[in-house]
Amino acid sequence: MNAHAKPTPATARRSDALSGSARIPGDKSISHRSFMFGGLASGETRITGLLEGEDVMRTGEAMKAMGASIEKQGDEWIIRGVGNGCLLEAQAPLDFGNAGTGARLTMGLVGTYDMKTTFVGDASLTGRPMGRVLSPLREMGVQVLDAAPGDRMPLTLRGPKRAAPISYRVPMASAQVKSAVLLAALNAPGVTTVIEPVMTRDHTEKMLAGFGASLEVETDADGVRHIRIEGEGTLTGQTIAVPGDPSSAAFPLVAALIVPGSDITIENVLMNPTRTGLILTLQEMGASIDIMNPRNAGGEDVADLRVRSSDLKGVTVPPERAPTMIDEYPVLAVAASFAEGETVMDGLDELRVKESDRLAAVARGLEVNGVDCTEGEMSLTVRGTPGGKGLGGGPNGAGVVATHLDHRIAMAFLVMGLASEKPVTVDDRAMIATSFPEFMNLMADLGARIE
Ligand code: S3P
Secondary structure, three states: OOOOOOOOOEEEEOOOOOEEEEEOOEOHHHHHHHHHHHHHOEEEEEEEOOOOOHHHHHHHHHHHHOOOEEEEEOOEEEEEEEOOOOOOOOOOOEEOOOOHHHHHHHHHHHHOOOOEEEEEOOHHHHOOOOHHHHHHHHHOOOEEEEEEOOOEEEEEEEOOOOOOOOEEEOOOOOHHHHHHHHHHHOOOOOEEEEEEOOOOOOHHHHHHHHOOOOEEEEEOOOOOEEEEEEOOOOOEOOEEEOOEOHHHHHHHHHHHHHOOOOEEEEEEEEOOHHHOHHHHHHHHOOOEEEEEEEEEEOOEEEEEEEEEOOOOEOOEEOHHHHHHOHHHHHHHHHHHHOOEOEEEEEOOHHHHHOOOOHHHHHHHHHHHOOOEEEEOOOEEEEEOOHHHOOOOOOOOHHHEEOOOOOHHHHHHHHHHHOOOOOOEEEOOOHHHHHOOOOHHHHHHHHOOEEO
16 A cells, blocks of 8 residues: 555544453654664664554664664564664665655655765655754755755655754654654764653653663753754664554543443553643543553553543643644544534644645534534634534535545544444545554454455
């Protein structure tokens, strides 16, 4: 399945109560980083629970193209890394498909190497802004030899003989930009500082420290984080158990909340506080989500979630919470469509530069399914219909949701169809494989009617 194949629509229909347990696939952010840092570090890295989605596999291929050895033995991925500073020049363009995280983090990782690297991707990825990563890299001495207009892919980087360490204040709430600078710093002499005014997911910091990087984080009186990393150190292979992805768990979770009578358990979900904004918001809306068996696994908090269908009420989501639930707004908008009253989501500017313009894609998808909503420049307001009466579009023409090569738009609207009066159809299911290849089977096992 890829962006060039003929689109394959999917339709979800009103379902009976969902029940049972589900173990969702590994976290996408941690899986990308496991391949990257394992491929870079000296010695062996062993990974279990890796997300085997298309996005992560692209990162694996890129690391192989630059000298890492990666193979699967049984349930475990075994990586032999090249050693920090020792990546090889790729002999062909690195193709990241649909994956912004893979592309942007790898630009940082190789940008400071004195070699040429070309980055290509699908129609969604080539439309996304890369200047946010190229700006700090340029400050470090990286040349952009070639790029499509507006600093977009396809693009080719060439690093300097010796990169300059910098101090960089991240201008938008983006873990990808923060991470790209930290990775570029690994191959620069001295200390690079990344200043992060709004905290985003901290997997890069935590995992790099685990691989032995000399890295410290200080949070000042204003809550601004100062991340200092010393370049040219040694990284050593690690053993990693990747926890379940909360951004994937979000789909069965919301499905169970809106399908009457449901009672499901989602096992082994990452509960890192930089990722749990959706759970908090849904609980404020009246969702019954029990956090069971909380534990620490490999330095991350994880838990099982028991979710029962609930009468939801609209809320105003604080804009400052956005970084902890940035990928979850599409499915939150679906939950809000079944809530009593109005849900106001603001501070959503970053949603416009995801795999699609998610703010517009969600608003159009809600509209074709009869949901009353208002799209602002960086906000979305949804007025819900408890019980889902009248909602849904049906399989014909104007009622179909345009997914714009965006996996989360596809999954969010398929969840909507499980509780709406009429079916919901999305124009293409192919992109679901980028982050959640098991989605269809896992949902069917819980009792969802999607075909
Ligand atoms: C990610 C960061 C976020 C998120 C993406 C994964 C990461 O992107 O949307 O799915 O792994 O660092 P931004 O940095 O653009 O917010």
